[in-house]
Amino acid sequence: MKHDDPKLIDSLAAEYVLGTLAGRARRRFERWRASEWHVERRVQAWEERLVGLALRLTPMRPSPHVWDQIEKRIGRTAAPGSGPTHSTLHGGHRISTLRALAASIAIFVVIVGGVMAWRATHPALLALATITNPNAIAPAWELRADADFRQIRAVARGGARPQAGKSFELWALPDSGGAPVSLGLMPDSGELTRTLTEAQRNALLGASKVAVSLEPTGGSRTGAPTGPVLFVAERARRA
Secondary structure, eight states: OOTTOHHHHHHHHHHHHHTOOOHHHHHHHHHHHHHOHHHHHHHHHHHHHHHHHHHTSOOOOOOHHHHHHHHHHTTOSOOTTOOOOHHHHHTHHHHHHHHHHHHHHHHHHHHHHHHHHHHHHSOOOEEEEEEOOTTSSSOSEEEEEOTTSSEEEEEEOSOSOOOTTEEEEEEEEETTOOOOEEEEEOOSSSEEEEEOOHHHHHHHHTEEEEEEEEEETTOOSSSSOOSOEEEEEEOOOOO
C-alpha cells in the first residue's frame, strides 16, 4: 500500500466512513488510521462532510418485521402458538406510541452525542500564519491553531507547486536562536490537521516565525532542515 498516495488515502477514508470498506481491508485500514495522523485527518474530513447529509435525511419508521426481530432478540415475544389476547390488542396503540417515543429519544441522543463529540475533537482554530509565495498570486498555505497551540491546521492555497519525490515540511524558528523544530509535513493540496507534541508546542510558543523547507518524501530524516528553506512567515501574535 502506498502510504504517500493522497488519492488512495482519500478513497479508503471515504469507503471506511461510508461503511463499504469491510473485512480484512477495514481492519488493516483501522491500524493504519491509528498510526498515521494524516490518515486519521482524512477520516475526520469525510465524517465532517457526511454528517450534514445524515442529519438532513428524513427519519424512517422501521417495519413491523424489524421490531419483531428486535423483540425476539431481547426475549419479549409471546410463547409460540399463542394468539393475540384482548390486553395485547387493547394495548397495541400504546405499544406503538412507546416504540415511536423510544425511537425519537434514541435519535435525539445520537444527534446530541455526535454534536458534543464533534465539538470536543474540533476546537475553534485561529489564524496562525499565512505563508506567501512572492512568485505566485495565491498564498502557499494558511496555518491555523487552537488557543493552546496544541492543534494546528495547514490549508494549501495553491501557491506552492508540488515536486516529484519531495515533501514540504513546516518548522518553528525559536526566537532563542535554537535549532528549528519540525511541526510536520505540509499538504500539497487540501488540508491537514495534527496534534502537536509538547516539544513542538513549546517550540511554536517560543517562535515568532515559521518556515517551510523542501525535503525528501516523508520529510527530513535528521530532525533538521536538509533542503532549501523556501518560505518564512511571521507567526500571528495573540492578546
